Amino acid sequence: MVHAQTVQILTPVSGNVMPLKNVKDPVFSAGMMGLGFGIQPTNGQIVAPVSGKVTMVAATKHALGFTTPDNHLEVLVHLGIDTVDLKGQPFTLNVQADDEVQAGDVIATMDLEQITAANKQTTVVLAVTNSSDKLDHLDVTTGDQTAGSVAATGRLNANTFNAKRQGRLPKAGKYDQLAADIVENVGGVENINSLIHCITRLRFYLKDESKANDEVVANLKGVIDIAKAGGQYQVVIGPAVTDVYDAVIKQIGPEFSNDAETAKAVAETNAAANRPDTTWGLIKWGFSNLIGVITGSMIPVIGLLAASGILKGILAVLITFKLVNTTASTYVIINAMSDSVFYFLPIFVGFTAGKKLGADPVIMGIVGGVLAYPSIVAIAANGKTLSTLFGMTINADFFGLPVHVASYTYSIFPMIAGAWLASKLEPWLKRVIPTVLRMIFVPLFEVVIISGAILLFLGPIITVLSTALANGIVAVYNLSPAISGLIIGAFYQVLVIFGLHWAIIPIVANDIATTGHSYLNAIVSATMVAQGGAVLAIALKSKLANIQELAWPATISAFCGVTEPAMYGINLKYGRAFVTASIGAAVGGFLTGLMRVNMWGFTGAFIGATSFVNPKGLDFSFWGFWIASIATVIVSFTLTWLFGFKDEDAAAVKVAPQKRHLGQTA
Structure with a gap:
């Protein structure tokens, strides 16, 4: 007898059951869709992995969703990888949405040869999409199994088990019908390029916006309004947008989503929603955001900085008590250990600030490398003066243009400013540079422009300001x-x-x-x-x-x-x-x-x-x-x-x- 807190899931197809991490799709293998397993099928007969209601049938027939009546587990069966492109041709379904099925019932067939001929993978993937809320774990039995045999056993987490005993499990699939209606009336799956969301809106990128039925979408129960902006077909949902987004993605497939763009849209709309109206409020808001970017960019390297600071302290003690001489190789080695994170800080901050602000972190790391490059550091350190300008020492020239090259080791603000500039420049470059040339020319222009902006403009501006401050400090000290x-x-x-x-x-x-x-x-x-x-x-x-x-x-x-x-x-x-x-x-x-x-x-x-x-x-x-x-x-x-x-x-x-x-x- 199976314990009431234990759940069993059958393999939906005969074949070799594999751990989810072995599935050749990053969405599933990384567990983004929830716990589960993959099967490399030996035939095309598909059975229901659980008993319950069919809550979702993709328009392209490549995915089916089930909800169990007792535990409200949401189970997704995905037939093949990237098979949405085949528009349902290899699949024959025996069920439709709202049908009740018993575990082991034959629900579909898939033509493995047709999928292979289309250069798609036949791997069937099963995922419990709400496993993070429902399950403590899911143990998978790998190896060859026949359709309908028990492939995974899991245990309900305490909250779900107690809620089940008390008869208060929430109703599942609340937004499935709304999601289906939205997909149908924006022109169907075949009209969707991708989907992201912000804090209130679904943001579709459609192939042809004229195919969307604006009036029907705007009047759906659960939809507040529609809007069209920035090449997006926006469906205004309100606070439930993430739930509706989940329901839509379940139906159209994970390949239509974009995590990075969604995160960016959420951040932008959150920022806009929190932006105050008064001048003083805007100043405080702007400064708070600046501090947030600075600390957010630094957090990944804080541990290294702390460790290096402690090591610097130990080195200072060794020198003070003459246990190490500053000319000895021992000092040089320990000093390199303690100082490298500071010396190359522009590289690390460039990478982290790029991630924080939405620029390419690798490119920003390279820009940081330009600032920390030994020859650049040497120009700043050798004290050579070619001329002066606005009280600033000119120590280099760039195609005849007088330049002050400052020291950027130990510095963070120039790289954060550069990452912000890159976050604005990069999307523009991607719009104007043809796709076939982007891989080379986007990094080329970005490194040249951002490095040049820092070395030729931002650095000298900071130098002028800091020199003026230093002169003021000396004057005050003398007073x-x-x-x-x-x-x-x-x-x-x-x-x-x-x-x-x-x-x-x-x-x-x-x-x-x-x-x-x-x-x-x-x-x-x-x-x-x-x-x-x-x-x-x-x-x-x-x-x-x-x-x-x-x-x-x-x-x-x-x-x-x-x-x-x-x-x-x-x-x-x-x-x-x-x-x-x-x-x-x-x-x-x-x-x-x-x-x-x-x-x-x-x-x-x-x-x-x-x-x-x-x-x-x-x-x-x-x-x-x-x-x-x-x-x-x-x-x-x-x-x-x-x-x-x-x-x-x-x-x-x-x-x-x-x-x-x-x-x-x-």
């Missing part, structure tokens, strides 16, 4: 070290986000090279400690494992002088925490300037404590560093604990997982 410390402390990490801090680093380097010390670098050190204090508060306060998993390494990294993991992974992502960290940094910078704390090395934060030791003998700078740093941690920690973060913030910014739609393909 009042305390006020300068307050301002630099509050805003230095903001400059880091946009790559505007690079003009300050040469000032620090020049100070250390000419005088052996830098008051300015001591203030910058306080901003690192502040980011660490804020993320430490979050690490201790949060009860969420995913937050703690990132916050603790980010804390260590920040106290080792690398703030990117703390900033992009936690503080900036949750908004208020970055503000409270900046307030703590302002306090630390103010105290550092007020006490005239000096610094004799580059390495800051707690790991760089020895940089505050005067080579001529210990003086107050060392104790001033500790006073300012401890005060910074106390302020940033306390403010973040009280006002900067709560676990609900993580839930608020967490992107809700998208419902897995039937037949979405990459």
Whole structure:
């Protein structure tokens, strides 16, 4: 006797039963359609895999859907791969929608020879399309089996089993009839090129829009209206759009869907729906979106940055205690391990920002490679001056055009701006370049245009702005070290986000090279400690494992002088925490300037404590560093604990997982 919580599924055709991952179709093999199995058939007789109602029959006869009466499992039988193109010719069906069948009943035949002759695969695929909601698992018995034998056994998950016992299982196939009516009245499957959806609309790409019956579609029960825009035939559904989309894809087949375009449409319409009307609201909305893109682009590499920051701290300790010499090969190897992710950061950010913004991530990675290319880095590093323009050093020329080549290692904002530009340029290139030439010329033009835009325009603009800021900071510092410390402390990490801090680093380097010390670098050190204090508060306060998993390494990294993991992974992502960290940094910078704390090395934060030791003998700078740093941690920690973060913030910014739609393909 089969336990009430167990379900059995028969093989719908005789042949070799295989795991779903072996099916030569990415939609099915990746499990996008749900749990199931494939069969390489030895004959063309098809039987019902379960008892229940026939809820879907594709117009091209290549797919049938069943719903079981007791558990409401939705079972799809897909006859062959890409056989929708055959318009039903190889298939003969014995059932139609709403028929009741018993497991093992003969329901169809398929002509294997005709399918093979058409260069299509005969593989029959069975998928439980709502298995993510219904089943804990599905065990498949592979090998040769006859039609009607038990091929898979599964177990209902607890929620479905309890709901079944209480008689409250939801009605299945609610939108199947609406889906069938929509498909029929947009001209049938043969008139559909593809289908995506946004947050309220089905978006059909039709071969001939004139074949769609606008009046009938607009008046279907469940349809709000229709619209035509951007080459799309849009059917306005409302909040139930994803359910209707699922039902349509079940009928027309997964090959008509496009996961990437659907995700893009959902993101765009979500953004438009949340766009405020007031000017100030638009500014806040735009800045929030910018921060979202920055943090979203950085999240994939945050762990690497944290690990590299910790390794940099270890290397600093080894150097401080003279366990490793900076000229030794040991130092070179460890330094490469700790610095490579920062040196090649434009490549990684190009890839992740491209994915985030809808540009080709590989092409954007190549653009990042252009910026990190050794010869480009050498031009920026050699200090050669050909001329000056608007106070900017001209160190190269491009076909005679004077150019300032900046250093892009450690930088992220130019690549994010480049990815945004690429997301606008790429669709236009694909429209104007013939299909047969796209593979070569789209990457060619994109790499040249985006790299050129960054090197020739964006980089110099950032350099001019950062140089002006640096000159202003020096002027303020000369006027009042305390006020300068307050301002630099509050805003230095903001400059880091946009790559505007690079003009300050040469000032620090020049100070250390000419005088052996830098008051300015001591203030910058306080901003690192502040980011660490804020993320430490979050690490201790949060009860969420995913937050703690990132916050603790980010804390260590920040106290080792690398703030990117703390900033992009936690503080900036949750908004208020970055503000409270900046307030703590302002306090630390103010105290550092007020006490005239000096610094004799580059390495800051707690790991760089020895940089505050005067080579001529210990003086107050060392104790001033500790006073300012401890005060910074106390302020940033306390403010973040009280006002900067709560676990609900993580839930608020967490992107809700998208419902897995039937037949979405990459």
